[in-house]
Amino acid sequence: MSILHGFYFAFGLVVGSFLNVCICRIPRGESVVSPRSHCPGCGAAIRPHDNVPLLSYLLLHGRCRSCGESISLQYPVVELATGLLFYACAAEWAFTPPTFVYSLFLALLVILVFVDYQHQILPNVVTIPGTIAGILLSPWQAEGTSRDFLSVAAASALNPDGYETLLPWVGSVLGALIGGGILLVVGFAYQLVRRRAGLGMGDVKMMAMVGAFLGWRSALLTIFAGSFAGSIIGLFLIMFKGKNLQHKLAFGTFLGTGAAAVLFFGASFLGWYAGPR
Ligand SMILES: [Zn+2]
Numbered sequence: 001m002s003i004l005h006g007f008y009f010a011f012g013l014v015v016g017s018f019l020n021v022c023i024c025r026i027p028r029g030e031s032v033v034s035p036r037s038h039c040p041g042c043g044a045a046i047r048p049h050d051n052v053p054l055l056s057y058l059l060l061h062g063r064c065r066s067c068g069e070s071i072s073l074q075y076p077v078v079e080l081a082t083g084l085l086f087y088a089c090a091a092e093w094a095f096t097p098p099t100f101v102y103s104l105f106l107a108l109l110v111i112l113v114f115v116d117y118q119h120q121i122l123p124n125v126v127t128i129p130g131t132i133a134g135i136l137l138s139p140w141q142a143e144g145t146s147r148d149f150l151s152v153a154a155a156s157a158l159n160p161d162g163y164e165t166l167l168p169w170v171g172s173v174l175g176a177l178i179g180g181g182i183l184l185v186v187g188f189a190y191q192l193v194r195r196r197a198g199l200g201m202g203d204v205k206m207m208a209m210v211g212a213f214l215g216w217r218s219a220l221l222t223i224f225a226g227s228f229a230g231s232i233i234g235l236f237l238i239m240f241k242g243k244n245l246q247h248k249l250a251f252g253t254f255l256g257t258g259a260a261a262v263l264f265f266g267a268s269f270l271g272w273y274a275g276p277r
Helices: 003-028 055-059 074-093 097-119 124-136 149-158 163-194 201-214 216-241 251-274
Strands: none
Touching: 003 074, 003 097, 055 074, 074 097, 074 251, 097 124, 097 201, 097 251, 124 163, 124 201, 149 163, 163 201, 163 216, 201 216, 201 251, 216 251
16 A cells, blocks of 8 residues: 555545535436535525535534535445445555546446446436447456457457457447347246346446446346345345345345446356366
8 A cells, every 4th residue: 555545545535525416406407517415404505614525523523514414425425435445445556547547437336336226217318428438448458358259249340450440349239239138038028927127228238338347248247146145135135124026125235236246246257167277
């Protein structure tokens, strides 16, 4: 851990503070830039020295300075989570380009996880630009993201002599198509069998974004991880909280957490699964 890692953690806290604004305002269709933040209790503008990530929450004991209304725990949780995720990116990729590409990816996931948890929606203004960003940034993703038989075969078919330069782009586009496509097919099949909508198009677009950043193998792993975690939590709710099967769990919240786990641990899992080479 260097001083640079510490700065990047602090930068993550500041970004997390902005993500809180996005999480609150995007579902309401409001601008994330203006006006300045206000207390939802009394409407008082939040002064800059009360808007320091994490520290202000601790110093104010989680209450508004003007009216004493308690501040949602979401604010420090999102700030700390973003700080730690940014730190993890710096530690994993040592400030090479993937550090910044995946910091952006994780910031988008944080918005989706919290918005879906609170509102059961995955806004297009996050998932669609996110998918495009994933494809555009593919040359700066980690080595090996698209180094799979399908992407190599497709890139070689398109350009046999220079497939290496084409590979990241092909891998990212394939990731978006397969990641989103699998959920589209599963949702359509569910609708045929159960005669009601199972998955939203928001989940499909979110998985297209995950595939664009991580490639199709990690997208599949994310769907497995998200479904597995969702089933465990769902069973727990049915057994201990008396919720019935129709109770809607926010699938995007599980997919987002799964994608973050796959980003950091998926390569070793896939390597282990494929066996020693
Ligand atoms: Zn207030």
